[in-house]
């Protein structure tokens with residue numbers, strides 16, 4: 703594998719891990735929520751750096767955005783990239799306005815309620831968009847993993863598919879249990895964090911919710927690619 707490819711994978715893995723930890727907000731350092739809040743803000747800054755790096759590494763795709771024919775798959779992919787970009791900007795700008803540590807020197811006090819609403823919407827919708835975006839590229843990731851392993855077998859293929867279905871099913875359960883939909887639709891204005899439950903359980907549920915949308919992203923990609931072949 704070329705060094706650039708390895709760097710791309712490392713950045714993508716770090717972004718996925720950061721996203722999951724960011725969703726845990728101050729629970730990320732639950733034994734002291736004040737430290738947790740500061741860790742959240744620094745993680746947010748780290749996510750911004752990774753996001754910029756991700757675009758530099760994938761600049762070829764960005765440069766070609768106005769070139770070539772748009773198949774239905776490409777339209778889906780581009781719309782999703784735009785939504786990820788929008789939610790990321792929303793999280794970052796509102797995060798800076800709400801900051802109590804890293805950007806507190808800016809002394810911003812107004813518009814806190816609006817910033818809080820934007821931050822919550824961007825975080826939860828962004829999580830879904832980023833997971834779908836990952837799902838759209840899932841077959842490519844699996845293809846790379848296949849190259850690293852020995853001969854593929856039918857047994858392994860079906861075991862992996864079974865596992866994906868199980869993760870998606872648990873993800874659907876966690877989505878409901880964690881009230882994810884209520885945050886996305888602003889039915890609730892404050893996120894509930896249980897400081898008595900271990901962080902690992904929170905992350906497990908969020909990994910599964912991510913898995914659910916990766917599953918749907920992969921399914922959508924397969925459907926759109928098929929449709930593109932027929933048209």
Ligand code: HEM
Pocket residue numbers: 721724725726727742743744746747749790793794796797798800801802804805818821822824825828892893
């Ligand atoms: C992709 C990036 C980010 C994600 C996914 C994210 C996610 C979250 C989530 C899930 C919460 C808890 C929900 C809430 O109370 O609204 C939260 C709260 C918060 N985040 Fe972020 N965040 C991100 C970036 C940032 C950045 C860059 C900063 C500041 C430097 C920041 C500062 C805050 C603050 C101050 C709160 C507490 C808001 C309140 O008082 O209600 N976040 N974030």
